[in-house]
Amino acid sequence: MRSFYQIEEQAAASLNQYLLALAAAKRVRHLKAGAPPLIEGARPDKPVxxxxxxxxxxxxxxGLPEDVDRDNCDQHGGAV
Structure with missing residues (x-):
């Protein structure tokens, strides 16, 4: 497992930290629902x-879909 600081570096390098958090949360839900992990040696009791x-x-x-008008996301209820 990467250290906390390596994850922080990834978040800082991300174009959108909010989308990174949403992607992580969605993947955690998938793992808890029984999706197989994509890495070897993953612990089932540590989905986060x-x-x-x-x-x-x-x-x-x-990321955002390519066809989303990023300037007007709030007008149309946002996009993720």
Missing amino acids: ETALEELARGFIAY
Whole structure:
């Protein structure tokens, strides 16, 4: 597992820390629902650790869809 500081570096480098947090939360829910982990040796009792590691290694892609008008997201209820 990466250290807390490595995860902080990833968040700082992210274009949108909010989307990073949403992606992590969504992956945690998937893992808790029984989705298989994408990394070897993942502990089933540590879904947050597993999700953050998967994101840090680039196994999970996240971002806004290409067709979203980023300037007007709030007008249309946002987009994630």
